[in-house]
Amino acid sequence: MSLLDIKNLHASVNGVEILKGINLTINPGEVHSIMGPNGSGKSTLAGVLARRESYEITQGQVTFNGKDLLEMKPEEAACEGLFLAFQYPVEIPGISNAYFLRTALNAIRKYRGEEELDAMDFLPLLREKMRLLEMDDKFLNRPVNEGFSGGEKKRNEIVQMAVLEPMLAVLDETDSGLDIDALKVVANGVNSMRSTERSFLVVTHYQRLLNYIVPDYVHVLVNGRIVKSGGPELALELEEKGYSWTEAEPAGARR
């Protein structure tokens, strides 16, 4: 059974159609990458999957792990195993990173009928994940994302992913703005979580990331439609030629 199955998904924001019939199937263990020009709808797709409420779904179905994703609230999607690494992570002054993440993990554990973790059990786990992402312990007690640099915010997203252990992680431009060292750290964090059960949907503008997180499939999203799909080599081609040529050809993924 596929983990994520998107069929003819149409979504609008304020009456303007942004996603115009997306079809995409992700099987357990696969890494898919979505590339596309600015404003093509990549974050919209990610947001719809994470159940951001500002989108209106006008057509189509999305099945996640056998369940109707479009019926879920954001927290239900999260508890069912979906994780979105935000393109622009949100700052939450007044709540420490450690407290926030433990609250989140416990919400998910509770949903799954697992026992909640107290601070004593949780902290070693968090510390381990933070070491993996080469984040200093001082970030434990800092307010969520507040005053973090762009790169620190992105790494913090991956720390959260590592702690929450989703089935499907959607990474929205987690590589943007990272220097090559930080990029390697983030890719390493992601790769350490790859498994035959866990899948990734990696949204990026740059082929560079895909040298480190090697995808099984690359899709090109232009103007709300997937206009081309292929293997990792497609990313190289895009890097070289840009997006304009993709629209000319009829794409397999197109309806």
Added chain:
Amino acid sequence: MITATQAPEHYLGAFDQFNHRAATQLGWLKSLRQEGFARFAENGFPTTHDEDWRFTNVAPISSREFRPASPASIETDQLRSFGASGFECQLVFVNGKFSRELSQIESLPPEVRICGLAEELGTNAGQVREHLGQYLNFRRDPFAALNTAFLEDGAYVYVPRGTVLAQPVYVLFITVPSADAIMEHPRNLIVVEENSQATIVEDYVSLGGSTAPSFSNTATELVAGENAVVSHYMIVRQGDSSFNVSTLRIQQARTSNVATHSLLLSGALVRNNVHPVLAGEGAECLINGLFMANGRQHMDNYMLVEHVSPHCNSRQFYNGILSGHGHGVFHGRIIVHKDAQKTDAKQTNRNLLLSDDAQIDTKPQLEIYADDVKCTHGATIGQVEENALFYLRSRGLDESAAKHLLLLAFANECLDRMNSVQVREHLERLVMEWLPESASHSGEKPAEIERAWEEVG
């Protein structure tokens, strides 16, 4: 002596009676009271035409016939319901009168005095006289005048030079409502001399059960000597039909450092006046407040920060959470007198409105008579941020838990400015208990409220 009177009739009778039977009959004290009453009688209660009272109509107070509260007693067991155990140094007042039985005062460093003011006036009035009534502007402020007229008891804290009080002084004021509308006028005096350090908490509560109105009109004079470091906390969490007007007058000498924190949680009408005068060079003052009004509660924060000397620094941070029909006011006045060059004054008021009927009035008022100063102010009014809410929900928190966490985060901005761990924990528990979302949050109260900040070694 008292001629044209603006004061409601019954205050005159009440004052006459009080002045005759008051515990302390020292001559200077009697004339202080008389002067207080004369000022009150002259001015009467303020109206919304008065600039300082523009957003707060005190008619619910001025239209009622409050009688001075009779002495009352409560059981030690009942103390526990106020959730303030654990303070080693604790003064308890019931209906404005010091209760030695309920209080607990550990052995104190030599010359330190922590006791009821009436008691001290009976034994050591000289020291008290030096400061009492010297700072509070009761000529201008009718509530301060009324408090001075009925001045009798309150907390007295005296810390002589070069002394550090390791423990916070926790002062609990319990109002025991009766069938009648009652009033009390606690008057506190805190003197921390040069190079000394102290932490004082004023916590105003009322015993549940009665719906009869009560009026607590409190005043505190806080004197910080040269280089003294003082932390002061003010908590108001009285019943739904109580009115609380409090005035804190702070006098700061050279390089003294005073932080005053307020937490307004409940009451029909609460007005908290904070009036520091930075009289000595290089003094620093932090005014940090959190107010949470819901139902039909009205909470007014009025600040008058006076920079008198050069190189002083003042910070005001107020966060308001308004829900239901709650009405909040932030009125932050800063006066920089002409000699106060190099003043650095900052004021920030942030508010969350959780319902359509909640309301906030926020007003900065800067009066600057010196030319080389830095004054900034800013105010924001908003809702719980959608983006932040979605971020939390996308991590698995349900909507009410996410909202609750965001409100807690907002409250924590204020709590994080408090540096007494013990007091902070007390306030944190209160905040958790009173946060508007907490009632609906998962339907259960956590057995032990945990900190939103984990101590990590």
